[in-house]
Amino acid sequence: QVYRWMLFLEKSNESSTEKKPSETRAFSTKLSLSNPDFLFRLSDRPESPLVQSLFISVLEGEFFSKRISIDVYDGNEFIGSLEKTISVNRSLPKKPEFISSTKSFYSREAVKLKLSHNESLYYFVDEPEILHFDDKTASYQIAEKKEPTLAELRSGYKTKGLEIEFPTHSEAVLYRIYAIAEDSEGNLSDIASYECIVDANQYYIDPRKKTEQSAKNAFYLADGSPDFPFFSLEDALKKLSNKNGIHLHLLGNDVIQNTLQINQDFSLIGHNNAELQLDSDVYLEVKDAKLSFESVFFTSDFQKNSKQSKEKISSLAFQKSLFSLSDAQVLFENCDFSFFHLGNFVLAQARNSRLDFYHTSFVLDANREAGFISLVDSECNVISSNIVLSAPRGLMFSLIGGALNLYESKFSLFGENFRVADLLHAQYFFVGNEFFQSPAPANVLGMTASPMREIPLDLFYIDFSSKQKAVVDNTLIKKDIE
Template sequence: MKKIFFAAIFCIAQFALFAEVTVVNPAPGAYANLQTLVLESNAGEEVYYSFSGTDPLAQGFAYDGPVVLDVTGNVELRVVSVDQNQNRNEQKIYFSVEPAQSQNEEQAAFLKSLETGPCFDFVAGQKIQVPFSLNYSFFQNKNFEKGREISVSKNATMERFVPINISDGANVWRYVIRILPAEAGVLTKRDAPFEARDWSTLVFTDQKKMYSLDGDWWQAAGKAVELDRSKDNFVYCQSVDFSSENSIEKFSLPAKPVLKAERDYDGCLVITAQGKNGEAFELASSSLSTSKLISQGMFKKLVLDTFPGDKIEGRLAVDVYCEQVYQGVLYIDVLVNRSTPPAPKIISSAKSFYARDEVRVGAQLDPKVKIFYSISNPISIEPSFEPVALESLKFVHGDYDLYKGQSITLFGDTERILAYQVLFYSQDESGIKSATSEYQVIIDKYNYYVDPASQAQEQDGTPFAPFKDLSRLSKIANKKNFSRFYIKGTVALNPGEVSINNNVEFCGIDDAHIIVPANSALAVKNAGLYSQNIFWE
C-alpha cells in the first residue's frame, strides 16, 4: 500500500526571512486613503506599534492582526518586536495620508469596493476589474500598469497579503488584498509519541511508552536515535505496563523525499514531493505566521500564483509529514513571476516620423518572450501646410501575427500621402502581455513645402519644418522622378542656372509668387514643369 505524506509549508514572498518583524503595509509614500497595518512576525515574537512617534512598548498597541490606522497627515509608524530572549528590534516607517475622493463615478465605485474591511478578501479564481482609466502596481513597485481585469488561478492553495497601489495620475490609494485559496486542505494531524529532528534524529518523548525501531529491541523514552533516511524506517510503540492485550502502534518514517517544482499550463508553480519508492505526498499548512505565504490545510500539491504585475520569490521551507506524522523540513527556491514583460523596443529605418520613402520597421527579439505585431490599414492624408496630428488619426487594425525578426516594410504611394501605425507587444510563457509599443509614420514621397516665414531650425520641407527658400529645389527634383513644391508667400530662385531633369510641379497657396532674378535661370531638360496658382516674375 502506498504511503501518504503531508508537508507543512511556509515562505516569505518578496523578501528573505529575518529575525525582525516585517512591515507588509504601509510603505513609505503619500496616500489618499487611510492605511491598513499588516505585519509579519516569527513564532514566539511579541509585536507592538505606535503611529504617533511614541515608544510602542510605553505608549503603543499590541499587534494581533491587520488593523486600519485612523490617522491622517504626516505619520511616523514605529514597530517593535520582542523575541523569546527579550531581544528588541525596531523599525520606523514614514508616510502621509491626505484623504481624497475620485470625481469619476466608475473610479469611485471601484475604490469603494476595496474598502470592505482592514483587508480586501479575495478568493483565488475570482476577478478584479481595475478600471482602464486607473493605473495599478503591487507592493513598492513604481512601474504602474493600465487598469485591466486581474486574477489569481483558482487552483492556488496559498494565503498571502498583497498591497495594491491605485493611481489616477494625481492621487495614489493603497489597499491590502488578502488572497485566500478556493478550497482549504485537511487540517487533521496525528499525534506521535516521538519527535523527528533534522531527518536523521529521532527522540522518543512519551515516558509512558516503550519503543522499537525497525523491529529491534524495545527501549525506554528519552534517548535520541540516529536514523538512516535513505531507506524506509518503522517505529513501533506500546505501553510500558506490559500486558498481552497491549496494542502496538506502528508509524512510518520513509526515505527522505525530494521537492519538485513544475510550471503548470497557466504559469502557476506546482510544488510536489517525491519519495524514493513512488509514495504519494501532500502538503499541509504551517502556522509560523499569520501573514506569510502559507497554505491552510493539507494538499497533494501546492500551487503558487499571484496577480499580473506581481511576483512571488523566496526560499520555501516545507515541513514533511507521513501519515500525518512530522518527518522533517525540506527547502526549495520558488519564483512565480507575473511581472509584466517589457514592451518591445522598436527599430525603424526612418530618421523621424515623416519619411520620404518606404520604411522598414522591426523589433528587438528577446528569447524570454514572444513578440506579436499588427499593421494598420494606411490612412490617406491631404497635402497641407497644416501639420497632421498623428494622435488624431483613427487607425484600423486587423489580427496580430507572431513576429519572427523579419523586416516589416511600409510602402509609400505615387499619388497619396500615407500614414501607418504598427503595434507590438510581448508575451511571456505564462501568457502575461506587455504594454503595447506603438510606431507611427507618415510617408510622403513627393510633396515639399516652402514658406519664407519658416522659423524651423532644421528645415526638411515637411509641413512641420518647411523650407524658407528654393535653395534645395534642384537637388530634390533631380533625385526623384517627380516632385511637388507647395509655395506660400514670395520666394526667389537662387542666382545662376537652376537645372531640373525630372518632372516638377509648383502649387501656390493664396497669393504665391516665384521671382526669377536677372542673374537666375530655370532650365528644364527632358522633363515637364507644371504650375498652379503661381505668379512668376
C-alpha cells in the first residue's frame, strides 16, 4: 500500500468539569499521512515543499464539510492525487428551554414548568428561599447565589422530560431550577436556569407612589407587588375583595376619606412608621371578618371640625367611633393610636366580636367625653399595653355580657369624672396592671401608689351578675385625699 489515511476526532485536554460547558468540547480534526517511499503536498498549495509526512489540523467552527486533495510524488514525478471529504459536527447539545405557566417573574398563583429535550437532561432544584421585605429598599431581600457546577448538576436528577410545580405558601417564596442536556457522546449543553417569585398573600400599599407614577407612567397598573403597589388601603380592598387571609403591607402614610365596609379577613402591617389617618367623619365597619393590625400608627383629622360650622360642631355631641364591629375579630399588635376630638369619642363599638391589644398604645384627648371600648356580648383582651384617656368625663370600658381581660398593662385616666369599667353580666380578669387616676395631666403632684387589694367602687362599676376570674397584683395610683 502506497499510503494510508488516519482520520479521528479527539477531545481537548482542557475538559475540566469546573469550566463552562462550551469550554468542555473543543475538538480538532486531524489528518495524518505518512510513507517513506513517497512525498506529499496539499494540492491547493503548489508552492509548499514536498514532505514524507503530512499532518493537517482543521478548526473551522461547529459545522463544516471540506474536500481535501493531496498530491503524491515519487521523487519528483507526480503520480496522482488523493482526495478525501471530511464532514465534522462539533456542535453542543441545544440548551434546554423551560416552558412556564406564567410569563411574569412575579406570580400570584402556583407556577407549572415543563422541560423536554431530544437528549438526556439533568436538573437541579435549589432550596426554596422565603423572602423578607426590606424597608430601606422597599423590595424583597434576595440572596445572591452562584449557578451550580457541572458536577453538582450531573449529581442531580436525570430525565428525558420534566413537569414540576412551584406551589404557593403563606410567605413569598423564590424558586430556582437549573438544567443541562447531555448527548450520547457525553457532550454537555450550556446551563439553562429559571427563577420566579410565588407570592399569593403579600400585597403592598405605598401612597407615595401615586404622585411619582402619575408623573412618570400613565399606564401604571397596580397589582400590589413591591414594584407596582396599590396607592391606598381603600384601593387595595376594592381590588382584592374576593380574597381572604391576605397580608397588606403599608408603606408611608395613607388617608382614608370614605367609610370602609370590611367583610374579608386580612392583616395590615406597617413599615417605617406607617400611618393610617381617617378623616373626621370616617370609620371602619367590620362585619364577619378577622383583622389584625401590626406596627400601624392611627390618627384622625378631627381638628378639621374646628373650622367648620357651629351646626357641624354641635353634631359632635353624638359619640364618634373609629371601628364598628359585628361578628368580627380584630387584633392590634405594636400599634399606636393618637387622637384629639372636640366632642365624644370611643375607639370601638362591638357586638359578638373579639378585640385584642398587644404592646399597643392608645392616647385620646377629648373635649367632652372619652371612651376606649364599648362592647355587647364581646371579648376584649389588653396585654402589655398603655391606654391614656383625657377628658372632663369618660368611661374606658363598657361591657354588657362578654369578658374583659387586662394583663400587665397601664391605664391612665385624666378627668374629674372617670371610671375604668362598667361591667354588666360580664366576666373579668385583672392581673398585674397599673391604674392611674388624676384630675388632669398637669396635676400629678401628690400621687400615691398602693396595691389594689379591692376593686375601687369609684373607678369600677360591676354588677352582681358579673363573674370574677382573677384580680391580683394590681396597683392603684391616685392623688392623695386632702
